[in-house]
Amino acid sequence: MEHEDPRNGESPHRSSKKPKFSSNYIPESEIRDEFCHHQPRVARINNGSFGSCPGSVLAAQRRWQLQFLRQPDAFYFNTLRNGITASRMIIKDLINADHVDEVSLVDNATTAAAIVLQQIGHSFAEGKFKKSDTVLMLHCAFQAVKKSIQAYVTRAGGSVVEVRLPFPVNSEEEIISEFKKSITEGKSNGRKIRLAIIDHITSMPSVVIPVKELVRVCREEGIDQVFVDAAHAIGSLKVDVKEIGADFYVSNLHKWFFCPPSVAFLHCKKANASSDVHHPVVSHEYGNGLPIESSWIGTRDYSSQLVIPAVLEFVNRFEGGIEGIMERNHEQVVKMGKMLAESWGTNLGSPPEMCTAMIMVGLPSRLCLNSEEDASRLRSYLRDCHEVEVPIFYQVPKDGEDGVRDNDGCITGYVRISHQVYNTLDDYEKLRDAINQIVKDGKTCKMLCIE
Secondary structure, eight states: OOSOOGGGTSOTTSOOOOOOOOOOSSOHHHHHHHTTTSOTTOEEOOHHHHOOOOHHHHHHHHHHHHHHHHOHHHIIIIIIHHHHHHHHHHHHHHTTOSOGGGEEEESOHHHHHHHHHHHHHHHHHTTSSOTTOEEEEETTOOHHHHHHHHHHTGGGTOEEEEEOOOSSOOOHHHHHHHHHHHHHHHTGGGOOEEEEEEESBOSSSOOBOOHHHHHHHHHHTTOSEEEEEOTTTBTTBOOOHHHHOOSEEEEESSSSSOOOSSOEEEEEOHHHHTSSOOOSSOOTTTTSOHHHHHHOSSSSOOHHHHOHHHHHHHHTTSTTHHHHHHHHHHHHHHHHHHHHHHHHTOOBSSOGGGOSSEEEEEOOGGGOOOSHHHHHHHHHHHHHHHOEEOOEEEOOOOTTOOOOBOSSSBOOEEEEEEOOTTOOHHHHHHHHHHHHHHHHTTOOGGGOOOO
């Protein structure tokens, strides 16, 4: 790749000389038309959860659906496989994979986690791994991944070691240090670490992890396999699977790459492509390799996998294509995050180089956000009373540590704001003003009422 992205694990101090993009090819009026199906007046600053699909791609999806419904048999025998292969070829080029056979299309990152952890669980159950061996993961791993470990690994006798990551975080070195400590713990008493699961971008709190460096550490420490859960990656930062070097790498295409929900790609290194890795839904194609198994898991709607060429057409209407979109989203979310932090007198959860199109912003301590219930109440209040959709993160105070403070006390709550091409300044000002009004009224999270 011509330009290395420091958020792939390169040092943020290196100059990558990224090109600057000054304007869009697509006019603002067309962007508004593409997303006119959004509910009016709602500040959607949570693209990270479900993404957003433009109207032109939804139209392409509808054409695929109608083509199937007109003549399902002809579609299955003559069209479906070639269409999915064409989509896989686009992804192969986008992520710099060696071969299209390394790329499978699946429903989402949760499905990919089940695919990877299923084969690990089988190895425990069949005695290939010792019962004392372990899986390493970040403590803030997505809950569905933790449930897959519970379903496939721990019930088969394997153990789990969690890496406790600092937050707020100030540098990649803090993360690398904690990761190395947990590897030492995982290898204690003669145990082997059979799989390391590393988020490329953690969900909550949202921080870019130096995956390239952590994968290198895993190789040096003799960890069998590495699975990178990059649910938020493609479309928000540059992905080069050869540079990253993991055995498995998954990213959702419906979060930041404008596909309709739901579709993700799973990249498996050639060495793993022919191994005992299978789709958890067993259908007629079982045993023909994961890409083929994934292309037919029974009668279902495959249109979200078939519209990837239409998505590519959409992003290429913007100056710089997907890289231009990523650059502008990153610049804007940092700008909006700084604006909010200044207004509230708080902080950012990470340096700008450790975020993509999402950033964590501290909430005023006067809100007294002291539990997950408080976070949920505030989120619902913002949605129902102010038409603002944004996730809220509760930062559990560490024993004996005061944490980050504003002028009134310890900051225990953060918002995770996103920026996508449809967002405007008004969205963030709406959030800013809503929080400032709550503080001005002297209300705390427990006092908020949803009418």
